[in-house]
Amino acid sequence: MLKQIEGSKAVAEAVALCRPEVICAYPISPQTHIVEALGEMVKSQRLSPCEYINVESEFAAMSVSIGASAAGARAYTATASQGLLFMTEAVYNAAGLGLPIVMTVANRAIGAPINIWNDHSDSLSQRDSGWMQLFAENNQEAVDLHIQAFRLAEELSMPIMVCMDGYILTHAFERVDIPSQEEVDAYLPPFEPRQVLDPSEPITIGAMVGPEAFMEVKYLAHAKQMQAIERIPELASEFRSVFGRENGGLVRTYRVEDAETVIVAMGSVIGTIKDVVDEMRDEGHRIGVLTIVSYRPFPLEQVRSALLHCKRFLVLEKSLAVGMGGILATDVRMAVTGAGLMGYTAIAGLGGRPIFKSQLHPLFRQAEKEELPPVTFLDLDWEAVNRQLERERQTRRSGPVAENILHDKGIVSAKFG
Amino acid sequence: MGFQPIKFYQTGTYTVGNRLLSPDQRSVQADEARSNSINSGHRACQGCGEALGARYAIDAAMAESHGQLIAVNATGCLEVFSTPYPESSWQVPWIHSVFGNAPAVATGIAAAMKVKGRTDVRVVAQGGDGGTTDIGFGCLSGMFERNDDVLYICYDNEAYMNTGVQRSSATPPAARTATTMPVGPEPGNPFGQGKNLPEIAMAHGIPYVATATVADLRDLEYKVRRAMRMHGARYIHLFVPCPLGWGTASHDTIRIARLAKESGLFPVFEAEHGEVTSVLKIRRKVGVEEYLLPQKRFAHLFGSHPHPEMVSRIQEIAERNIRKYGLLDEEAA
Numbered sequence: 001m002l003k004q005i006e007g008s009k010a011v012a013e014a015v016a017l018c019r020p021e022v023i024c025a026y027p028i029s030p031q032t033h034i035v036e037a038l039g040e041m042v043k044s045q046r047l048s049p050c051e052y053i054n055v056e057s058e059f060a061a062m063s064v065s066i067g068a069s070a071a072g073a074r075a076y077t078a079t080a081s082q083g084l085l086f087m088t089e090a091v092y093n094a095a096g097l098g099l100p101i102v103m104t105v106a107n108r109a110i111g112a113p114i115n116i117w118n119d120h121s122d123s124l125s126q127r128d129s130g131w132m133q134l135f136a137e138n139n140q141e142a143v144d145l146h147i148q149a150f151r152l153a154e155e156l157s158m159p160i161m162v163c164m165d166g167y168i169l170t171h172a173f174e175r176v177d178i179p180s181q182e183e184v185d186a187y188l189p190p191f192e193p194r195q196v197l198d199p200s201e202p203i204t205i206g207a208m209v210g211p212e213a214f215m216e217v218k219y220l221a222h223a224k225q226m227q228a229i230e231r232i233p234e235l236a237s238e239f240r241s242v243f244g245r246e247n248g249g250l251v252r253t254y255r256v257e258d259a260e261t262v263i264v265a266m267g268s269v270i271g272t273i274k275d276v277v278d279e280m281r282d283e284g285h286r287i288g289v290l291t292i293v294s295y296r297p298f299p300l301e302q303v304r305s306a307l308l309h310c311k312r313f314l315v316l317e318k319s320l321a322v323g324m325g326g327i328l329a330t331d332v333r334m335a336v337t338g339a340g341l342m343g344y345t346a347i348a349g350l351g352g353r354p355i356f357k358s359q360l361h362p363l364f365r366q367a368e369k370e371e372l373p374p375v376t377f378l379d380l381d382w383e384a385v386n387r388q389l390e391r392e393r394q395t396r397r398s399g400p401v402a403e404n405i406l407h408d409k410g411i412v413s414a415k416f417g
Numbered sequence: 418m419g420f421q422p423i424k425f426y427q428t429g430t431y432t433v434g435n436r437l438l439s440p441d442q443r444s445v446q447a448d449e450a451r452s453n454s455i456n457s458g459h460r461a462c463q464g465c466g467e468a469l470g471a472r473y474a475i476d477a478a479m480a481e482s483h484g485q486l487i488a489v490n491a492t493g494c495l496e497v498f499s500t501p502y503p504e505s506s507w508q509v510p511w512i513h514s515v516f517g518n519a520p521a522v523a524t525g526i527a528a529a530m531k532v533k534g535r536t537d538v539r540v541v542a543q544g545g546d547g548g549t550t551d552i553g554f555g556c557l558s559g560m561f562e563r564n565d566d567v568l569y570i571c572y573d574n575e576a577y578m579n580t581g582v583q584r585s586s587a588t589p590p591a592a593r594t595a596t597t598m599p600v601g602p603e604p605g606n607p608f609g610q611g612k613n614l615p616e617i618a619m620a621h622g623i624p625y626v627a628t629a630t631v632a633d634l635r636d637l638e639y640k641v642r643r644a645m646r647m648h649g650a651r652y653i654h655l656f657v658p659c660p661l662g663w664g665t666a667s668h669d670t671i672r673i674a675r676l677a678k679e680s681g682l683f684p685v686f687e688a689e690h691g692e693v694t695s696v697l698k699i700r701r702k703v704g705v706e707e708y709l710l711p712q713k714r715f716a717h718l719f720g721s722h723p724h725p726e727m728v729s730r731i732q733e734i735a736e737r738n739i740r741k742y743g744l745l746d747e748e749a750a
Contacts, residue, residue: 021532022525051528055521056559063518063556067525070512071487073532075525093514197510197526199485199538206490206513207500 001178007139007169008033010176011104011162014143016047017184018102018150020076021191022068023052024061028083029116030166031106035078058083062090062101069099070205072196074150077101080166081108084122088129095130095221097206098194100153100160102146105133107267107318108166109351113402117352118166119318120267124295124327130221132160132228133295134248135266139164139174144247145293147179148235150188155231157194158224163295165268167352179243187242225297232294250299253306255281256288260311261368264290264303264332269316269348269355276360287364292328303335312342314367316360316378318349325375342370348378355379384408452479452508454488459506460498464667466657466674467495467572470631471543474570474655477638479509481645482539487512487526491519491544491553494579495572517552519544520560523567531566539645540566546573546587550612561621564649568641571614571652574659582662586612589682590734591727592714594662599717608730618652619691625649626688630656632675633685636697640687656683664713676708681735684742699744705732 003010012034015023023042025035042052051068055061058079065075079087084105094101105123109115123133134149136142142164149160164170195205209217229250236248254274256262263273270291280287290306290313292299307313313336315329324330326345333343344367349355359379366372384405392398454475461468479486490496490513499506500513514522523542530538542560544553549571560567576594577583584594590608593599597606618626624647629637637655644651658665658673665673677683678697682705685697706728709715718724739745 022528024525049532049534051532053524053528053563055524056562057555059518060521060524060556060559063514063521064525064528066514066518067489067512067522067527068529069525070522071526071529073525073529089515090518097514197487197512199487199510202508202510204500204505204507204511207502207505208497209502213502 001180003176003178004173005139005176005178006033007142007164007172007174008106009037010139010143010178011146011164011170012037012041013178014146015076015102015104016041017179017181018076018147018188019074020047021050021073022065022075023050024055024064024075024077025052026055026058026061026079026083028058028080030108030118030170031078031080031104033170034104034106058087059090062087062094062103065101065103066090066094066097066099069094069101069193070097070195070197072191072193072198074154074191075099075101076103078104078106080106081110081116081122084126085110088126091126091131092129094159096217098157098221098224100150100157100191102149102153103159103161104146105161105163106166106170107163115351116166118168119350119352120163121319121350123161123163124319126161127296127327130158132158132225132297134160134162135293135295136162136164136169137268137270137291137293139169139172139176140245141247142169143176143178144239144243144245147184147188148239148248152228152231152235154191156224156227158221158228163267168268177245183242187239228294228297229299232297248293250294251302251306252291252293254289254291256290256306256310258286259288260286261364262288262290262307262310262313263364264292264307264313264315264328265317266292266295266328267318269318272355272357273316273360276357276364279357280361280364285364285368287368295328298331298335300335303332304339307332307336307341308339310341312344312367312370314344314346314364314372316346316348320347320350343374344372344376345374346372346376346378353379381409450480452476452484454479454486454507454509455499456506456508458504460501461494462661462667464660464665464670465494465498466631466659466670467545467574468498469634469670470572470637470655470657471495471570473631473634473637474543474641474653475509475541477641478539478541478568478645481642483537485538486510487530487538487540489513489519489523489526489540489542491542491548492516492579493545493548495543495545497579516548518556519548519553520567520569521556523569524560524563524565527566539568541568541570543570543572545578546571546575547577547585549573550586550614558617558621561618561623561650561652564623566648566650568644568651568653570641571654572657573654574657574662576659576662578659578662587614589731591718591724591731593717594714603727604717604724605715615652615654615688618654619688621650622691623650623652624690625651626654627652628654628656628683628685630674630678630683630685631658632671632678633697636685643687662714664716665711669711673708673711676703679703680705680708681739681744682708682731684738684744686742693742696742696744698746699739702745705735
């Protein structure tokens with residue numbers, strides 16, 4: 001059913017249609033609206049049977065999910081940013097135990113300085129945790145990815161994060177087609193666990209494993225993700241046949257056929273990039289877009305074949321590997337090893353800094369002319385940065401960095417509110 | 418419990434002995450009906466109080482739940498010695514996740530059982546004092562506060578034994594641990610409040626809180642079974658001496674546990690909804706020296722450079738417990 005609906009509400013509807021049995025909720029912006037909506041559905045018994053648990057921390061949210069999943073219940077939770085970091089130990093544990101938990105990550109920056117706005121630092125910090133990570137471009141895709149995520153997670157018995165940009169998607173009202181219960185039931189069978197805590201058939205889960213078997217267990221997690229490389233496109237195509245929509249998959253290309261320059265990105269910024277590419281195409285530029293939907297598993301071959309015929313690519317990412325450059329860019333470069341392409345990285349939109357078409361036009365043109373440095377910081381205020389660097393050269397006790405920058409810029413955070 | 422053909426007294430225990438009890442009241446080590454939830458062959462140290470306590474606690478929980486039990490374990494000695502892959506001592510469905518989340522994992526299992534209509538399946542979570550009073554405290558308090566249907570058992574051996582005897586918030590004053598060495602003017606663990614988990618549990622107003630020691634296994638079994646007959650969050654704090662960490666003889670585990678109770682240092686009681694409902698009285702009061710002396714972790718209080726003032730302070734703690742809980746008959750009167 002078509003609805004004009006907030007992204008978080010739409011995701012809550014989608015999750016409810018997946019018949020979760022245990023939902024753990026701990027508030028952290030910007031995912032709160034999702035669990036709030038689910039809480040109301042459970043309390044009003046619209047979503048039943050389902051246990052909704054208000055836990056005392058994100059660490060508990062993931063831990064309760066682990067217990068529920070190990071006991072054979074379909075478990076769901078949502079988090080972001082500091083919350084994801086706070087639950088990290090349990091995040092790795094869920095993957096290590098092979099428990100098919102689905103978690104929405106409403107992508108948000110990581111402090112300090114504390115910042116509630118969108119970038120991809122949070123989920124990318126968990127890239128090696130063993131969780132799969134699927135990135136939504138818009139709210140329709142966020143809805144569809146959740147439904148696919150439960151199916152894929154349970155098939156492989158591995159957990160999945162569905163990543164959607166905080167505020168930009170979670171709080172945006174868009175037209176979203178919410179599927180019917182019949183459609184979702186036809187696509188998503190009941191959870192049949194691979195391992196379950198059952199008194200009639202006692203098993204030990206989470207034993208101590210030494211050097212003699214640890215590598216094999218870890219490799220099997222990798223093997224699961226390699227299986228996911230096969231299954232993700234199949235599940236997306238099956239999804240299309242049931243729901244009549246194309247969403248998900250490993251990667252998506254846009255106007256890359258004869259492109260000499262390809263912009264690579266994830267998440268909602270793809271919309272802005274596509275608009276810029278359309279405008280540049282109108283002017284005769286041979287430019288296209290590669291969208292990474294599946295960040296983990298990372299589709300090396302698909303990325304390679306999508307980029308192989310271009311001359312250069314620019315990875316635009318909302319994340320920063322401090323001391324190195326790009327996080328996503330590193331993976332993309334790995335995919336095109338030996339292909340002789342020029343590769344550029346643009347770090348953009350950290351902590352919710354808006355990414356405007358007016359900034360992308362010159363950036364893409366510079367990339368086209370191969371005039372970019374290997375790593376670019378889009379819209380970085382060099383004056384503010386240099387002033388702080390100079391201050392640190394002049395004074396030992398130069399004070400807290402974030403407060404100095406805010407002072408220099410003459411703005412207060414309230415202006416963003 | 419089944420009939421036990423061999424009858425014995427536990428010498429010096431003041432217990433009446435099995436042969437004077439009717440068969441259904443007898444505590445038996447080996448019995449066909451016993452579930453042996455933690456089977457033999459695990460790798461606990463000789464004289465491990467935790468292994469003994471867990472065996473009695475989980476078997477009692479199994480009996481009371483008619484075998485419909487799921488156990489959760491925090492990281493720690495019990496987890497490590499019972500499940501060195503590919504071996505497992507556990508005859509019950511058992512899960513270990515991480516160090517600090519056993520109460521939350523148990524909550525998840527209880528929620529799964531509820532949603533599936535399996536109200537017959539009961540959940541027990543267990544951890545050492547580190548996993549309970551320190552790193553797992555947040556999750557434990559959350560589980561209590563929500564009154565989740567979980568029995569949590571803390572095996573308290575008063576330090577992080579699994580990692581090599583480091584101090585926890587359950588380590589008693591003056592005790593030597595690897596991080597509170599017996600050096601300097603005030604050797605061992607500093608005197609302070611520590612963290613009294615049974616009282617903190619009671620402050621949550623949960624249906625049942627009890628303490629017990631491995632010196633009185635029948636009392637432990639009774640408390641576990643009593644707890645298992647209730648629903649909601651329940652907490653049992655079990656005193657389990659650790660020969661390795663405490664520097665005691667393996668054959669002294671029971672005796673040391675008994676002295677902890679008889680000296681008043683470890684009050685044994687039950688509480689419901691935040692109020693004490695029964696205490697196990699001291700049978701023959703002993704001074705704290707009698708408890709401290711056999712333990713190498715307190716050796717620096719005695720010998721050539723003794724600290725009688727510290728022993729007196731420990732005695733004061735015992736006296737306060739005795740007054741507070743009415744552990745002596747005349748006190749209660």
